[in-house]
Amino acid sequence: MDAEAAKLIGAGITAIGMGLAAMGVGNIFGSFLSGALRNPSAADSQFTRAFIGAALAEGLGIFAFVVALILIFVA
Amino acid sequence: MASGPSGGIDPIHQFAITRLGPSVSLFGNDISLTNASFFMIVVLGLAYLLMIYGTRQRAIVPGRLQSAAESVYELVHSTVASTMGQEGMKFLPLVFSLFIFVLLCNLVGLIPGAYTVTSQIVVTFALALLVISVVIIYGIAKHGLHFFGLFAPSGVPKALLPFIVLIEVISFLSRPISLAMRLFANMLAGHIALKVFAGFIVTLSAAGAWVAIAPLPLIMIVALYALELLVACLQAFVFAVLTCIYLNDALHPGH
Numbered sequence: 001m002d003a004e005a006a007k008l009i010g011a012g013i014t015a016i017g018m019g020l021a022a023m024g025v026g027n028i029f030g031s032f033l034s035g036a037l038r039n040p041s042a043a044d045s046q047f048t049r050a051f052i053g054a055a056l057a058e059g060l061g062i063f064a065f066v067v068a069l070i071l072i073f074v075a
Numbered sequence: 076m077a078s079g080p081s082g083g084i085d086p087i088h089q090f091a092i093t094r095l096g097p098s099v100s101l102f103g104n105d106i107s108l109t110n111a112s113f114f115m116i117v118v119l120g121l122a123y124l125l126m127i128y129g130t131r132q133r134a135i136v137p138g139r140l141q142s143a144a145e146s147v148y149e150l151v152h153s154t155v156a157s158t159m160g161q162e163g164m165k166f167l168p169l170v171f172s173l174f175i176f177v178l179l180c181n182l183v184g185l186i187p188g189a190y191t192v193t194s195q196i197v198v199t200f201a202l203a204l205l206v207i208s209v210v211i212i213y214g215i216a217k218h219g220l221h222f223f224g225l226f227a228p229s230g231v232p233k234a235l236l237p238f239i240v241l242i243e244v245i246s247f248l249s250r251p252i253s254l255a256m257r258l259f260a261n262m263l264a265g266h267i268a269l270k271v272f273a274g275f276i277v278t279l280s281a282a283g284a285w286v287a288i289a290p291l292p293l294i295m296i297v298a299l300y301a302l303e304l305l306v307a308c309l310q311a312f313v314f315a316v317l318t319c320i321y322l323n324d325a326l327h328p329g330h
């Protein structure tokens with residue numbers, strides 16, 4: 001296989017990683033919402049934690065994005 | 076926006092650094108004024124004006140500018156207080172400066188034609204290195220060798236301890252990288268997405284009858300722009316919150 005083609009295929013495959021991170025972020029906010037609807041009075045105090053969890057999960061998806069960028073522009 | 080090497084529209088062109096004034100060099104390094112450094116100065120000026128003019132009147136019933144300055148301060152103050160406690164108040168100036176700098180960089184970058192300073196990884200990585208250096212230096216200065224207890228959680232079985240320590244060290248070392256990457260990649264990806272959809276309008280307008288659906292990407296840009304506004308504020312907040320959490324490790328290293 002052509003090396004250039006392999007790079008582009010690899011960059012495309014990293015999109016799977018980003019999709020999985022999207023599932024993680026969706027899971028965090030989904031769980032936060034279902035918890036918040038059960039006990040709305042406790043929701044405000046856990047809002048920051050939901051964002052921290054989302055930021056950490058999102059960071060892993062962003063590593064996949066960076067791999068794609070490196071494959072396209074650097075490697 | 077300029078055309079790329081393949082004849083299409085190049086969404087990366089917006090991140091190009093161009094020199095604005097004459098070339099200045101110091102000790103062999105190019106330190107001339109570029110669009111990136113110019114917008115960094117603009118951001119600092121805006122932060123200065125917001126805080127100076129926002130807090131000058133000190134009215135009981137705040138005006139719009141004073142409310143903006145006060146609510147930003149309140150947000151950072153409550154975040155610092157809830158993650159680090161009263162002990163962490165000495166880090167409030169650091170966290171507040173980081174928050175307002177990142178927030179204004181992100182927001183100024185959203186103005187069409189302006190340069191997004193935080194889309195350069197060197198800027199975000201410098202900020203992340205500053206945070207981690209403060210954590211390490213303050214942690215060792217305050218707790219000495221006890222600071223390294225951060226890597227050995229209490230209550231772990233002896234057999235597992237080497238692996239846990241290894242994982243904790245790797246997770247600690249990846250913190251500055253992930254802190255820098257998160258902000259950089261969010262800004263980069265958002266601005267690329269905006270330019271890609273803007274490119275669709277140009278391509279469709281040049282494609283004969285397809286011009287009829289050219290407004291669709293325009294609507295998409297408006298929606299994406301709203302999302303980017305949210306992301307700009309959210310990422311600044313996340314940067315500040317994670318800074319607080321990492322600083323909390325320096326304050327209370329035991330698990």
